[in-house]
Amino acid sequence: MSCRCRGIMWYFGLLAQVAFSQHQAPDPSEKPENAEASAPLRIAKMLEGQAIVNRWLASLNYHVLGLCVILCLIIGVILMIRRGARAFHFGWFLYGKPPRGQVFQPAHVSQHPKSWQAELGAVRQIYGFTFLQNVPLISNFTFGQLTLSSFFVGLVVILAVLSNPAPTQNPRRFGYLAAANIPFLVLFSMKNSPLALLGKGYEKLNFIHRFIGFVVIACSLIHGGLMTSFMSQGKISNTRAFYSGCFMGFMLLLVGITAIPAIRRRIYKIFYLVHVLGYLSLFAGGIYHEKALRPYMISAISLHLLSSGWQVLKWKMYTATLTPLPGKITRVEINGIKTGWKAGHHVRLRVLGSFWQGLQAHPFTIASAPSRSGSETNSLILYVKAVGSFTTMLYAKAVTVDGFSDIRPVSQSRFSNGSQKLVQLPSDICSSITNSENKSSSVGSIGTLQNSDKNHHGTISRMATLDIGLPDGVEVNVHVEGPYGGIGWHGLDEFRDVIICAGGSGISFLVAVVSELVSLAKVGGITKRALVIFTVRDWEVAKYFGNILARDIEESSTYGLSLDVRFFVTVKVETPIPLGDIKIRWQRPSLDILVKEFLMDVVGGQGVGLGACGPPGLMAQVRSSVAMIDLKTAKRVGGINMHFEELGW
Structure with missing residues (x-):
């Protein structure tokens, strides 16, 4: 392993040496005899150096991607062997039947010497104090993330000026930097990334995806701005590349604007749609823009297809039972799933109904322990608080079936015990249920929704008659994808x-x-x-x-x-x-x-x-x-x- 690492580092060093040796920056003390004659020579040297660095970037791109996969596989296999083969059963797929026998045994932990453990504790504490604290005035950003992001920006700046004495006169460099980062942009956005073998879910690496995305947008805008200036001066004749680049730049800028956290939370549906269209435009436009970009685009498309294919294997349809709870919380129980996850895992849930509901998946943490053996019958349970449009819709489904044709009663004798209760719906829930009074036929199987008198605050409240004798709630068809994440x-x-x-x-x-x-x-x-x-x-x-x-x-x-x-x-x-x-x-x-x-x-x-x-x-x-x-x-x-x-x- 050490010999292989040394060989890889030697190869990277050789590439850098070739890049530097074959194109050195011109010496300002040397004055050519004929400045006009030397101009084409300088341009030729610049293009030669650009070609060398481009090959170096492409080679570095492929090798780093391959190195990431190899290291993840090696470390993942070592950790799986350490924890035992039975631990491999959990965290990859969801199963509808409990396992035979006890496959979920207590974790095997190798006890380190006490002196080692004390020093390890000190290292962990120093690491936590240095890198895990939040950066002041920047929410959701730790010093560790800031350090990693700063290192990445420094690397991009070095590559931008490497063997490039006049960056403003060589806009192609920024375009290649943007293209070289696109495979990494996709790698850190994958729901099923090989990096998960390190024990980190995609949500832990998502900040790298967002940061690389903004770096790609910045490099693309610099590249596009400089190329526009050259186009106005008549230095560019390839109009196809120019207009396709303008289209990609516009889509990237639109993705970047909608990805700003404050904007993304307000218009998430628009952000999601723009994100999908931006990906498609980037892949298609990159292949059409210039032939040299095709290896980067093909790498990114391959990674995306790999992740999507694995997602399809994890994607199954079940029947979920929805039950309303206090605090605008919906209890979602999926009886068809018994095991396959561990505490801390989450699933991505789709509720079948409209086209948009079936298209959009939302992550929710699993709130139950898996079945360890055939004698246990634990089900997968989620608790969903109504805070957004999707979760509010889910809570509305739990308290009434009005207007939702895909929901059916769990029991036909629901009101047999005569046990009913009036539950006041919050105003934001009521706003998602319109014209319910005119559809009493569809509500009658579960309960009734009616207007009440004005309360002492002068506002109109709505009351839903629910059956509290049978806590099973109502059933709805859902798609479940997972498990993901984990401790x-x-x-x-x-x-x-x-x-x-x-x-x-x-x-x-x-x-x-x-x-x-x-x-x-x-x-x-x-x-x-x-x-x-x-x-x-x-x-x-x-x-x-x-x-x-x-x-x-x-x-x-x-x-x-x-x-x-x-x-x-x-x-x-x-x-x-x-x-x-x-x-x-x-x-x-x-x-x-x-x-x-x-x-x-x-x-x-x-x-x-x-x-x-x-x-x-x-x-x-x-x-x-x-x-x-x-x-x-x-x-x-x-x-x-x-x-x-x-x-x-």
Whole structure:
């Protein structure tokens, strides 16, 4: 392996030496005898140097792509062998039948010497303090991401001026730089990338895709601006390349504008459509623009087809049951999926209905543990909060079937027990359900939707009559694609002491991890202590999930797993009810204090696992709390292995 790496580095060095030796920058002290005669010579040398650097860029492109795949395969195989072949069963495909026998055994962890573990803990702490904290005034961006992005920009700048004494007189260089980055742009956008073998899901690498995209746009605009100037001066005669380049530049600029986070969140459907059209325009325009760009375009198209083909293998149609919950949350249960995922994985969900609904996939974290054997019948469960157009539509489907022809009742005797309840729908949900009063025939099988009198605020509210005797909800056909993401090769089940923190919709991650730890405790899992922190605004939401976790707390004590569950509800109610052993606080959590108190009781020095999921503000607070831990404590506990699932990526 070391000989191969040295050979590759020697080859890269040879390429650079050839690029430099065959085209040196002209010496300004040397004055040619005839300036006019030397002009064609300078142009010829510049073109020769450009050709050399272009070949170097193409070779570097192919070798780096190949090197990435080879390294991922080697590391992935080593990690799979280390964890055992049975762990390979989870995280690749979803299965409709539970496995025969127990394939989901506790993780095998090789115990390092205590001195090594202490030094490893110090390294982890220094790394977390240096790279994992959020950059001030820049949301969703850590110092590690900033460092990597700065290094990449520096590399692009070096390549832009390498053997190029007059960059403004050589606009083709920027065009080739943009083209050379397109395969990497596609690589880091792939849902099924070979980089996933490193234990990182595509959502963790998506920031690189976005950054490379803006670099491609910047290089393309510089190239296009300089070429437009040359075109106006009559220096360019290839009008086909000029106009195809203008078209690609316009599409790239449109993609870049709609990809700005503030704009993307407001007009996501337009962003999605522009993104698809931009990809197609870039591939077709690049092949048509210039023959030298075809290898780059073919590489990018091949990667995209590889990812799309793997997505098709993961794409299946199921019947999902939708149930409305407090806090505008929809419970989505897919009985046809029993195993194939682990805690922290997510799936991409499509709801069949209109053409646009079937085209668009949305990621949701799985909130249940998989079935370990044929005796278990766990189903795949999602909790979806109504915050956008798609999730609002899903919640509307759960509370009424009016206007949705693809939904049918679960039971024909739904109202047999006469148990009904009036549920007030939020105004944003009501706005998505129009003219429902005129379609009572389609609503009658599930309930009725009616206008009520004006309330004391003078606004019109709508009431939906729902059956609470049968909690099965309604069924809808969905396409499920996955699983994706995950905690990585070092899961939380590999640590004796674990901290789980979640906020808002991150409860799906929390419930899945707790359920998996309890499931593993039954067969001798490693984890013995877990601090569970959940912060939420709505007391009704806390009460619902508190009842779910209460069963896990009761069951875990039987198998030697101590769960310390703490709920932090930010909006206090007058008459709250107790939730068993769950500690309730009516305030925001002080994470730094909670983490330090938990670490005081850690023994063994084999490391602590931390998993967090929630909005960016909560994730920044968790990173800051861990970064403030002193090196002495980090060495004593063996370091903190962190995993973050940020909402809204």
